[in-house]
Every structure is written in C-alpha cells, then in structure tokens.
Amino acid sequence: MSTRTGNDPSYKFNLAYYGSRDGIDNDSFKNKCNGQVASLILIKEYKSTKIFGGYSSIGFNSLGKNYFDENGYRFYNSSDNFIFSFENSEDIQNMKIGRVINKSRAMMEYFCNGFNFGGGSFRMVNNMFLLNNCNRYEKILNDEYVGTIKEVEVFVVTKE
Template sequence: MDSKFYADLSQDLLLMLNDAEDYNVIIQTGDNQNIKEFRASTFTLFYKYIHTCEVDLSNQSGNDILGVLFASDELLIEKLFIYVQDHLIEKQSVWVKENYVPVLHTIAKFPSCKKLYDHCVKSICADPQSFITSKNFSSLDKDILYSLLERDDLNIEEIDAWDCLIKWGIEQTFSLESNNNDRTKWNDNNFEALKKTLNQFIPLIRFVEISSSDFFNKVRPYRALIEIKPVNIISNWIERKNGKNPSFNKKYKFDLLYRSSRDGINANTLRTRCNNQGSCLVLIKHHQSTKIYGGYNPIGFIHSNGHYCYTKDSFIFSFENSEDIQNMKISRVNSNHYDYAIDEHYSNGFNFGDTLIYTLIIQVIMIML
C-alpha cells in the first residue's frame, strides 16, 4: 500500500512539474527566515536528474538554467552544479552577456559561483562597451561597479568610465534619476546629493589620462563633485598610473619632515631632518608665484658628498597652481641616465640628477612617504 501511495504521488508530482503553468506552483524549502523558492520548471530538472542521473538543458531558458544552478548549490548537488555552471559559460555565453547585470547580482551572493563570476568580469574587462551601454547598467550594484573600476585590466577610456559613472550616479541618486537628469536645472543640493553617491568612486578615475577637450566638456561641468589635490596626482605618478597599466589602491602616509617657514632656509637643517628617512617628496613654491615645483626621490637622502645614486623611479614635476590639474608636467629619468638619477651632495640640500636645486632661494616643503 505504501509503495502504491508513493508511486501515485511521484506520478502526480511529475505531471505537476511538466505542466507548471497550469499548476502555478512555487516550491519552497527551508523554514523561518531561511526559505528558498524554486520555480516548478527548475524542480522538474531536479526530479528527472535524481531519478535518471541525466539533465537536458538544451531547451531551457537562461533564467531557468540560472535557477537550476542555485538550486543545485542550495541542495548540495555538486556534480550538477559544476555541470550547469560550465554550461552557462560555454553554451549560454550570449545570454549571459546580454544579462550581465542580473547575472552578476545573483552570482555575487554565492562564493561557489566564482568561476562564472570571474568569467563575467573577464569578459566585461575585455569588451566593456556593450556592458556600460546596456539598459540595466544604471541598476548595477555599487560594490560590483567599484570592483570593476578599480581593476587594472578594464579596457576602457577614462572619459568613457567617467561618462558611465555619471550616468550610473544620476540613476542611483534620489531626486535625480532619469526624470531630473538635466544638469542645467540642478541646484546645489542636487550636486551635493550626486557627490555623496559618487564620492568613493571619484578616486578611481585617472583624470590625467583624459584629454583637455574632454575634461573641459565632460568633467568640468561636474567640478563640484571632484576634490583633486596635487598629492593625489603625485601618488598616481609614484605608482606610474599615468601609464597604460596603472596600479591601484596603494595608500600613503605623508609626514612633514622639513618646512622652510618653520625650520628656516638652511641646507644643513634640511639634511639633518631628512637624511635616512626613506623615500622623500620635495615640494617647492616660490613666494611670488602660484607655481609648484617638486621631485620624488625613492631612495631617500643619505649622508654623502658627490655621490650619484641609481634609480629609474625618481621624477621631477610642476603645477601651474594647486587647482589646475590640466597643466601638470612630469619628467622621468631617461633610461640612459639611471646611474645618475640622484646627485647626493650634502652641502647643497637636494639634487635630482645633474640639475642642482638651491634651497637658499626658494621655500621648501619636504614630506616623507
């Protein structure tokens, strides 16, 4: 009698699963706050897999296959999970590409889906244009967007990254969204709200790689959002972020070692305070000009007299003023002169190569990294 009962129940369940539209069934597992829901069409595949150890995904939609992936993970059916994840990568790549945002939102919650997540990220980085122009992009989770923008291998022009960030930020900001995206009608509160939304993302944009015309036309109108300081730009240069393969997320602590207005203009005092302190940054501002000059010494200053030091990472630079990031200039060591990059001469303060910078005629700020 029991075997007949289970046989009938099994047959009824199979009929129900094969005609989910008529039954309009959502199957729940778990209890209390740990309830998981599966569509009947997803459960059909499980039922057949459990009884036959076979699964056919050829006629299933991408959404249903994604549902099978998570159901197999929840039910700890490892072999099925691995098979379905590989199927999405190898056989459903077009669907995945067309639905990057909802797919990423779903799989980001499951550490076991790392293979599929990495596949999506790698594909986006290689060809981000279709992704950033997709209709769902503005709803992308902020943590996922941040992780993409901070990558070294994201193949996107900086101005395009800026454009898509502004677009995303507007849609994510209450009181702006698509019905109030006319910037000419914004007030200070609108800009402040957008700034709060984008605050953590702004440092990820490499403004030094944006052309002057694009900066003027596309970045400058949103200047209220940006707080770029010379120290941020110099940090980029130290990491060589003005190149095509910049590094990210290095944090620096700047300690003031010597300042002429505080310590007096004296080469001996400068050397006493700055020698053997590690990598050093020199900032110079003439009292009759807004220009800022400086240099970075990755070796640091040592007690020496007439000795050249080898490095390929030092550089000298200039700013027209602390607010003008478009007229910055940087000069790195010529590859033929690495052996002469730093000229250590104790009595003359600091020297970069054969160019001597006399501390007696300028105000100097020395900062250690």
C-alpha cells in the same frame, strides 16, 4: 588615463621638513631629510604661482655606500624618481612631469646642495632652487630656471 581601484596601494605622507619652521638652507634641509627614505618635496617660489617638486624613492643625502663616483661626485641609482611642476596650487590638470632618464644618476650627493636630482636637473642651493635640462630627467621646462624659495615641504612617503 588609469582608474584607481580598491586594490591600489594607499600611501601615507608625514611632514618631515617645513622650511618656514625649520629654516630654508642646505644644512637645515640635510638635518631634517638625511637618509634612505622615500620622500616627496614641494617648493613654492616668490616670483610666480608655480609649484615645483620631486619624488625620490631613495631619499636625500647620506644614501649609503651603493653609489657611482664620477669626478668626486656621488650618484645614486633609482628607476622611479621624478620631478614635476604645476602652474599653481589650484590647477593640477596642467602638471608637467619629468621621469628619470639616466637611472644610474637619479640622485647626486653634493656638499653645497640641500638636494640634487640628477646632478643639476632639480637642486636646492640654500634659499634658491635651480632646474637645468641636463638629460638625466625628462624636461619640465624649456629653459634653465632659477627661483627663490618662499616655502619648501618634504613628506616621507610610506605604503599603508
């Protein structure tokens, strides 16, 4: 465990997308979250108290021309992306974090996803989200997981 000091950078979080206000579907997500900006996503679901999320230092969708093409899928490189889950909004001690393993496939751009970490590790398909242990991120769950999105928030992250 590390201790924060006064020299550590501070970060600012600006709400860019709020599902219940902006719509919970791929097009609404893409309209609000396209581009090359560091972003944090949080998802609450209907069937449990868990909170799922991810951080992309390179943003979501329309990420430019620096991609790797594999069978028509665009993959983007990032070494500091991660996905995570909390048991509930009160218990941050039991967070599970999955750091990117396959850095050249940290993000995938695909027309039928709002966002896609690693080609399926954590992705949005309209009002659903899916987690799959496809070896591009460290596991945060033992099995595949499908949930219905109750709320989703995306924050643009900037250093102050």
